Amino acid sequence: MGAMLQRGGGLRALWLVLLGVAACPSAVSAATGLVYVSHERSDNIVMLNKEDEVVGQIKTCARPRGMTRTPDKKSLIVACGNDDTIAVYDLASRTLIKRFRDVPDPETFDLHPNGRDLYISNEDDSECSVLNLETGEITAHYATGPEPEGVLATPDGKRVFVASEAGNLVHVIDVPSGKVVKDIVVGTRPRRFALSPDGKELWVSCEIAGIVDVIDTATLQSKGQISFLPKGMRREQVTPVDLVMTRDGKTAYVALGRANHVAVVDVASRAVKDYILVGRRPWGMRFSTDEKTLYVANGLSDDLSIVDLASGKVRKTVPVGMVPYGIIVDD
């Protein structure tokens, strides 16, 4: 179906409507109320409902990892690394509606607030490319360090941050001028980002260093580091990947990878308040919209830990597909 749509030039208009490009924000539809989990090995997206039950799956292209919703929340953009494809699925009908091919080994990305430019990290090519979702053209390439990973576009749309895993760098792309304006040296193997709601601090997880590096977005320099050590774990088992911050900017959660815990951090004091035991090698994490629940993808135990944030305990562990990676909550 995707191929058919791609060929039919007349259907581009339909695609634009589906995307609902920021022009008509009133078109935001009712959410599906589901949680979507991508899987590196089983090539599917598993869906869960509010009752923490698996309610179905979407077969996808090969090795789906990074995911995001379009601004109208009607469709899901998925990076399929092994197919060199960015695929778009309609959430209501759960069908493939568009495919952008020949995007080399995409892993993660972020959608610019303009709803049109997708900033993609191309792991094998040491670059960040920009895909125009309206035309399907790659409109820009930015040279990064080796193995670019996490991408974050600031809400004001002025900057895009890209982490280079093997370069121990965070690249700062200035969007208006289209240039890399700074390469910030951070801890070993930077992976993902969280931006504080006031936009003043950029948190970067550094997997091998086992820390979160805190970058001052005014000076573009590292201004502090947070380290972790859950009880009974060794320093080298602490391999942070995904991290999320609450809307009030008070609390951050950091998935600690091989240390099998999620750290709870007080943002203002940067003190670790708690460690929540989850499954094996947690990476991807997302809040429910009410921020009462945290969903954690455990890559090596093929399950999802669902954490009740009020009690700080895992409410339920649900088996999903093989090597769960990313999570999107559409509620």
Added chain:
Amino acid sequence: MTERPSRRLALLVMAALLASFGRPGPAFAQTAAAQDRVILFVDREGDPWYQRLNAHDGVMRISHLTSLPGAELAAKDGRAAGRALGATFKVVRRTLKADEPVEQALRAAADQGVEAAILDVPAADLLTASASAPPSMALFNIRDQDEQLRKDTCRGTLFHVIPSRSMLTDGLAQFLVRRNWKKILVLEGPEPDDKAFSQSMAASARKFGARIVDTRPFAMTNDPRKREETNLGLLTGSGDYDVVFVSDMVGEFGRMTPYRTILPRPVVGTEGLRPLAWHAAAERNGAPQLNRRFEREAGRPMTQEDWAAWAAVRVVIDADMRGARDATPAPLPKRLLRQDTTLELYKALPGSFRSWDHQLRQGIFLSTHNAVIDLAPVEGFLHETNTLDTLGMAPPQSPCGR
């Protein structure tokens, strides 16, 4: 085989990237003022290591290829880091004439401000270099696994990126003990390196609680009077053992041992399951990305020496990035010994150098010809400070650790 449609695009992208790196465009204003940071890659004409060995039956040809592409790949990987530091990392090859002393070449380079040299040279040269190099210059051993070399040079600035022999056999012993294959039959070749490897295995077995049930020398000959040493049936026909450890660096006898033992037992050592610093089929911890990058550059799979050359350059770049945060950076050899170092080696655990033998702490792959079966330190083997220190020399075994 699936030919990926992105190849052409990838090539175009690479061409564009190369072009953009070639000239200091406005996007990388820092490049204009860049200084070259040269990492010397020293090798020697007529080095026996690179001589092609025709094995006994003429079928096998054992040869080594230069590890230079590994070093060059790391320099390429370090471009963006260089951009951040306002420097360009460059690997420059320096091939010594057959009789040219290594120390002069190093001193000349040091005079020009070179701080790091990879030494792809015979052991005698490593010793000379270590004894005579300027104290500001870090030297890297990327191929010699000898234990004594590490003890003899521990006060100098020679750093060992390739694992020592005892790290390899310790990793293998951990695996065997974990599997409960504790009775080991050793088949030992005639070369000095064969004997060193099987002796190291015996020490590792003692260390982790395995047992050498017998050590039997083998010989490569058709002499009927030596059949006790040539016939695998006779070599493996008596006694009980869980596993056969073959120590055969030439590899010709070793390659015929699996499936020809009298008891149905796995073969490990230089054949079958081998302990290695690197493997082209490693599939975790980001290793596939590094392997793909290397294969694209060099047109062949990455060997452990290639990996060591890559890691040496990587170590220098990392130390420079850390040093950039210091007010007054110490000389490179001092910075390499910082114990809070966390090097990304693509083998799960963060690497750093041991103070007592200048050996790079690292995991050891236990691998067949086409798969990585396990990564040592094997689960369950613990250490009071760092599990990586379960592999190799403990401080009291080195003159610098007492």
